[in-house]
Amino acid sequence: MGSSEERVVAVIMVGGPTKGTRFRPLSLNIPKPLFPLAGQPMVHHPISACKKIPNLAQIYLVGFYEEREFALYVSSISNELKVPVRYLREDKPHGSAGGLYNFRDLIMEDSPSHIFLLNCDVCCSFPLPEMLEAHRTYGGMGTILVIKVSAESASQFGELVADPDTNELLHYTEKPETFVSDRINCGVYVFTPEIFTAIQDVSSQRKDRANLRRISSFEALQSATRSLPTDFVRLDQDILSPLAGKKQLYTYETMDFWEQIKTPGMSLKCSGLYLAQFRFTSPHLLAGGDGSKTATIVDDVYIHPSAKVHPTAKIGPNVSISANARIGPGARLICCIILDDVEIMENAVVIHSIVGWKSSIGRWSRVQASFLLYFSWHDTSVICYFPNALFFNQYPDNVTKAGIIFCNICNTIIISVTCLTLC
Template identity: 45%
Template sequence: MSSKTVILVGGPSKGTRFRPLSLDIPKLLFPIAGKPMIYHHIEAAAKVPEMKEIILIGFFKETVLRKFIEETSKQLNISIRYINEDKVLGTAGGLFSFREQILEGSPKNIFVLHSDICCAFPLKDLLDFHNQHGRICTIMGTEIESKYANQYGCLVRDEKTAELLHYAEKPETFVSNLINCGVYVFSPQFFDVMGKTMVDLRTSGQNINTDYPEITRKGFDSERLRLEQDIFVPLAGTGTISVFPYIGFWRQIKNAGASVYCQELYLNHYAKTKPEVLKKADNIIGNVIIDPTASVDPTALIGPDVYIGPNVKIGKGVRIIHSIVLDQTEIKDHACVIYSIIGWQSLVGVWARIEGIPNYTPFLYSQDKRKGVTIFGSGAQANGEIIVSNCIVMPHKQLDRNYNNEIIL
């Protein structure tokens, strides 16, 4: 049965928490484990049998994504199309507005993925589960620690039938530690449900149903339809949605620092699924990807969980751990980089120490301010023999002293 995939990519106004990195590149193209963030989604979708097309929906200018789409389409041998929203339509509004394009060719299944997540994307297993249970929508859910669950969409699932019984988006009290992963598969009939919901919303003005205060809001725009609150909440318990229990790694990528944690998850996954992409050498520890054009002195010690990008220069005695070092950056002799992202064309001086303080939680965009990944914007420079700890450094800043827990403008 033929399928299509829709990836909801948002737009520039949604990248503010990803600054300063999103000042130079759209968030969805930022490299995690050596590939643009959204490449992992597309690669997984391209492996699904009879995948006919991958559609990106967002409000970036088409020119921003054109090169990536052309190169990725050719590399993975899959048709990729970008649809530009004239205005922000919401997670379901965009799907419904462009339903004719999505349903061209009569696909039997439509995958829908949020772009700001990191996981193994077991789409074939999700599809098999969806077909087995015969409902018009299946949500991929995963269990996390109960103390973090209310920061997500919480799912209550019938353990025998897999039906979604109740959905609560970021509830004030504990509902369930089974959360929405932002990965779905729909049958074409699901668009009919969206259409009916839009009619109900227009008719009622603000409230689709007073039984669901979660979906009540002022200034309601009947075209701006939210998939989670406006669709899943009222459909829960009606026999139309299944929940696929996913056991594996999953994280959201809300802020720039989350990239480091998500990279570790992808690299661990690569060690099991495609170890050939990982660098092996006497000076490499754990899972590391190094671009072939990078120059790394053999006395430097790299890893675990490191990506070194194109045309990077790594000097003698350098130590890099749990970090991302981007294109054309130079790390000079004996410098140390730990839990950090060093932006494009940056410079770290001799014996400098650039470090973040790890904060491993599922809720990655609400970090303890005393902990976090250190981030250098593009062209930032740290003089030799200084320490920069838990800082955000804006592009092209010259650091000539020690900094700790600061945003350096």
């Protein structure tokens, strides 16, 4: 164990509005890190995990969003966890490592012995105390959380090779064209402050190369020789790859769940993973009910205290219901996220869908997604919005707006998740 006087800080990269376009339309109303998964903002899950780190002094959120967009949440979570949380806004892109280096003076204010670096759009159990303990045992500059995946999917991530006995990182390559390993980078790290020296070295080398190129103006114009800005440093290509095999970096493998949250469909899956985790970490957040005085609850379900759910409704598994939602009699909800101020009327069915803020699902409506789903209409309809719709039609009725995306040849939906929002 480390000394009780040692201090640790955590940095969570939250991105910005120019990033995460695959998460639309859900990120059009609020910043992606504040989108609720299992009833809590996405960024809340890594923040809560950081709270378990021994001797945690500070949590920093680094991103491109306007400070006002995070002000209320940062204040609220700081009071809730009794740990200072601070949002730091980047003035321009610096890269995953450059962004850390840009705020090095603030990060080092508490003279931390270790610095955690996490990506907000990662869903996992975040075994941070275990990582820290392993990192101290290894004695290197950094430790990377890794997981084993299928050989087919590995190329979508950073693949790595580690020594099976010492766990030293021997080789790292980002999204290789050919198979390297079925172990991938999870986007969760712990470093000593030496990481800042490593980042500075990259910037200095890049500056030296840029000065040499000025000798030939023709060479400087060639795309093959153009360099990145000296203060733009990528953690994967510029730090992990060069330091692999130099007894500086090590790995810690998790056997638990891990996913990236890049699309609306993945947010639905990750919400379910966090709900399942609540059984062990936060059982008080899970709803219960047997259908007598309260709704029938199946497996893992979160219901906000302000939501109103009729006793004859049946909810679950994998359902998250947000603030001020109203679930009518006989409604059936399976594998879905219901956002703030949504109304689901009597006997409506919602399956594998995300129902957006202030939307309304009419009586006897059915909202469901599958690869080939036939949609039967009743006296009401719903609105389904997708950025690249094949076909969009509107139906005047008692729902706020109505429409469904079809293939206009076979009248089928050919998507894997339904997002319901107000256009």
